[in-house]
Amino acid sequence: MFMRTLPLKLFLFAALCCAGCAHYHDNPPASSSQPGYRYDTVRLPPSKEKPFVVLAFSGGGTRAAAFSFGLMEELQRVTYTAPDASKRSLLQDVEIVSSVSGGSFTSAYYALFPDTFFTDFPKEVLTRNIQGALVWRMFNPYNWWRLASPDFSRIDMAEEYYDHAIFKGMSFGALLQRPRGSSPFLVLNATDIGITHRFEFTQDQFDLLCSDLSGVSVSRGVAASSNFPVAFAPLTLNIYKDGCVPLPLWVEEALKPGNRDKRRIADATAAHSYREPDRRYAHLLDGGLSDNLGLRGPFTAVTTLDSAWSLVKQINRERIGRIIFISANAKTTKKRSWDAKSSPPGVGAVLDVVMNGPMDDVSFDSLESTDGHFNQMKQLGRTIDSCNARLKQAFRPADEQGGTARGPEPEPIPNPLTTDYGFVELTFDDIPDPHLRRCLQELPTNFSLPEPTTRLLRVSAQYLLMNSERFQEVMKRVDAKWQPHQVTIDQALINEVCGKY
Numbered sequence: 318m319f320m321r322t323l324p325l326k327l328f329l330f331a332a333l334c335c336a337g338c339a340h341y342h343d344n345p346p347a348s349s350s351q352p353g354y355r356y357d358t359v360r361l362p363p364s365k366e367k368p369f370v371v372l373a374f375s376g377g378g379t380r381a382a383a384f385s386f387g388l389m390e391e392l393q394r395v396t397y398t399a400p401d402a403s404k405r406s407l408l409q410d411v412e413i414v415s416s417v418s419g420g421s422f423t424s425a426y427y428a429l430f431p432d433t434f435f436t437d438f439p440k441e442v443l444t445r446n447i448q449g450a451l452v453w454r455m456f457n458p459y460n461w462w463r464l465a466s467p468d469f470s471r472i473d474m475a476e477e478y479y480d481h482a483i484f485k486g487m488s489f490g491a492l493l494q495r496p497r498g499s500s501p502f503l504v505l506n507a508t509d510i511g512i513t514h515r516f517e518f519t520q521d522q523f524d525l526l527c528s529d530l531s532g533v534s535v536s537r538g539v540a541a542s543s544n545f546p547v548a549f550a551p552l553t554l555n556i557y558k559d560g561c562v563p564l565p566l567w568v569e570e571a572l573k574p575g576n577r578d579k580r581r582i583a584d585a586t587a588a589h590s591y592r593e594p595d596r597r598y599a600h601l602l603d604g605g606l607s608d609n610l611g612l613r614g615p616f617t618a619v620t621t622l623d624s625a626w627s628l629v630k631q632i633n634r635e636r637i638g639r640i641i642f643i644s645a646n647a648k649t650t651k652k653r654s655w656d657a658k659s660s661p662p663g664v665g666a667v668l669d670v671v672m673n674g675p676m677d678d679v680s681f682d683s684l685e686s687t688d689g690h691f692n693q694m695k696q697l698g699r700t701i702d703s704c705n706a707r708l709k710q711a712f713r714p715a716d717e718q719g720g721t722a723r724g725p726e727p728e729p730i731p732n733p734l735t736t737d738y739g740f741v742e743l744t745f746d747d748i749p750d751p752h753l754r755r756c757l758q759e760l761p762t763n764f765s766l767p768e769p770t771t772r773l774l775r776v777s778a779q780y781l782l783m784n785s786e787r788f789q790e791v792m793k794r795v796d797a798k799w800q801p802h803q804v805t806i807d808q809a810l811i812n813e814v815c816g817k818y
Contacts, residue, residue, distance in 0.1 A: 339462070339469035341553050342476070344523070345532035347560040353520030354489045354530050356626035360412055361498040363631055365638030366400055368795055370410045371619075371628075372501075373611040374420025376543070376603065377647035378762045381419030383443050383771040384647040387778030388743060389427065390435065391804075392643075395782075397796035407792075410641075413626070415504040415517075415611040417604035419764070420645065421542040422483070425535050428503040429487050441483055443771040447764035450482070451475055470550035472540055480536035489518070489538070490531035502626065504614055506604035507541035510551060514587040515607040516541075516599065517614055521625030525564070525591040526599065527557035541601040551600035556591055564588065567623040584623065610644055612683040620690055632736050639737040641791055642687060645778060646744040650758040684742060691738040739791035743781040753777075753806065756815035773806070773814045780804040 352358045363369050370392075374385040392408040399405050416424035422442050427434045454460055454474055463469050480486055492503065505518040516522060518538035523530040541552045571578070571585035590596060607613065618624040619640065631637045748754040757777060760770065782788055783801045792799045 339464075339466035341468055341470070341473045342534065342537060344526070344528045344530070344537075344554050346529065346555075346557045347524070347527045347562070348529040348531070349560075351490070351529055351531045352493065353524070354493055355520050356413070356502045358493065359497065359500070359502045363412065363636045365636060367405065368407070368410045368639045368641050369412050369628075369631075369637045370407060370641045370643065371615050372411055372414045372424075373615060373642065373644045374414065374416035374424055375610045375644070375646045375648060376418030376420060376605040376762075377649070378419040378543075378764050379443060379447070379766045379771065380649070380760050380762060380774060381645070381647035382422045383766070383774035384743075384778045385416070385420045385423040385645040386438060386443065387775030388643065388645045388782060389423065390775060391779040391782045393435065394802075395792070397792065397799050399796075411501045413502045413504065413615065415506060415614050416542065417506050417609055417611045418543040418545070419647070419762075420611060421505050421539045421604075424503055425484065425505065425539050428492060428500045429484060429535060431500045439771070443766075444768050445482070447478075449765055450478060451764075454478060468553075470552075472544050472549040472552045475549065476534070476537050476540035476552070479539055480534050484534070484536045484539070486534065487536075488532060488534050489520075492535070493531060503535075504611070504626075505535075505538035505542045506608055506611055506614060507538075507544065507552070507601040508604055508606040509587070509599050510602050510606070511596070511600055512587045512590050513607065514583075515604070515613055516601055518542075519625065524562050525588055526554060527559065527561040528555065542604045544601060545603045546606070549602075551602050554599045554601065556596050556599055558594075561592070564592065565623070565625070571623075581621075581623065584617075608683060609648070610646055610683050612642075612644060612687055615642060616683060616687050616690070619687075635735075637736055639739070639795065641739040642691070642741070643782075643788075644684070644687075644740075644742045646684075646742055647774075648744065649760060649762065650746075688740050688742075691740045694736070694738050737794055739787065739794070741782075741785055741788045741791065743778055743785065745777070747781055747785075748777065750811075753811050753815060756811070767814075769810060770814050773810055776804065776806050776810070780806055 372385075372388070375381050377384070389408065392411070393406055395407040396404050397407065414424040414428065423438070426438050426442060430437065451471075451474075455471070460474055464471065464474070492500070503518075507516045507518070508514070509516040518530065518533070518541070520530045523533075537552070544552050565588070567581075568585045568588050570576075571581045572589065576582055591599070604611070614624070615628075618626055619628045619642075621627065622629050628637065628640065632640075745754055745757040748757060757774070760766070760774075766774075783804045789801055792801075
């Protein structure tokens with residue numbers, strides 16, 4: 318009897334050992350030998366002679382990945398005449414890509430593989446059944462024992478799949494090996510649920526953890542960014558207490574008594590929390606919980622000096638003459654039928670509202686704040702120019718006025734606001750065809766969409782960009798002779814994807 322059960326006992330023993338050994342991929346402690354993945358180590362100093370373009374990709378599964386990819390395709394086709402008379406693609410001017418969830422697949426793949434991005438990304442990501450592959454791994458008995466470990470969860474299993482199947486084992490250290498300026502600065506956004514605060518995969522953020530981002534796989538950043546609650550468990554990062562660089566000076570300044578800037582205090586408190594003795598781990602969920610558009614980081618960078626990659630610093634150094642933000646917002650608007658029935662919505666429906674409602678509110682605030690700031694900067698600049706024009710008119714020389722001069726002409730008011738600001742949002746809400754608009758707004762948020770659907774999303778992004786009045790205004794300021802080209806969405810494709818609507 319013992320001999321007959323011995324193979325089973327050996328199998329169970331081996332399975333338990335396997336479960337005990339399964340562990341998430343550790344992020345390494347800080348290293349003084351690496352420069353770290355930072356804006357200044359990835360990009361060349363910006364120039365006033367060309368636009369400074371920042372892209373923000375929203376969450377939304379494959380829907381968001383395809384929509385943002387369509388934007389990238391169109392940016393490659395948008396060309397203009399530079400001041401030196403050369404022809405440039407606007408894609409060449411993309412300095413920073415900040416992304417969340419599904420949009421992070423697009424941004425990360427482009428940062429890693431810019432040379433093959435447009436040929437490989439559709440088959441590597443958009444038409445790949447990522448959701449089905451993850452479900453298959455859940456039902457693989459080998460993974461049952463690994464998932465029994467307290468230090469290995471579904472998100473770690475997903476990260477392994479992304480690493481092997483999509484991102485080819487590439488780390489943030491690999492991004493540092495690319496020629497400087499050859500790919501944009503990548504900002505993958507997640508949410509630290511311990512402090513309910515945005516968490517970005519940059520070395521400046523990892524400095525707070527006393528950790529070296531160079532040894533972390535890009536797939537881990539993408540997994541954290543797209544780590545939707547309930548479907549996955551939080552992704553864990555180690556927080557070390559040795560080899561730490563000092564906290565940024567602005568953190569100490571913000572936490573001084575008397576500071577009344579509540580947003581700055583909140584950001585400083587979040588940064589300082591990583592150095593608290595009892596914080597040993599950071600647990601991350603989907604970036605959409607704190608910023609579903611990927612705009613919060615760029616907004617902080619363009620409005621304060623506190624950001625590690627502050628654009629205000631570059632503007633103050635007169636390195637940026639024109640800044641353009643383009644937001645690919647793949648948010649949906651689900652049709653609700655609850656109010657037509659007396660029975661209350663089910664648990665799934667309530668959970669959907671609980672999760673997505675706050676995301677939509679935060680996203681709207683990010684859009685309004687960014688747009689409002691850009692408009693304010695432009696208005697302030699125009700106001701100073703207008704004052705100078707009035708002063709010059711009022712104090713014209715006597716021979717120009719035909720009478721006695723009113724006094725010596727005053728010195729003009731210095732105008733430090735010389736940067737041109739442009740903000741463009743691409744959203745399904747701006748699709749004029751109500752049939753197509755409703756179809757796009759009701760697409761599911763998952764990681765498996767048919768190829769015709771991803772194709773429709775791509776061309777919709779291209780259509781929205783070329784028909785955006787704001788984008789046209791921005792490009793006219795870049796090149797007065799620039800003209801948009803016509804993008805047509807094939808009716809047969811609309812019928813194929815949206816026939817049921």
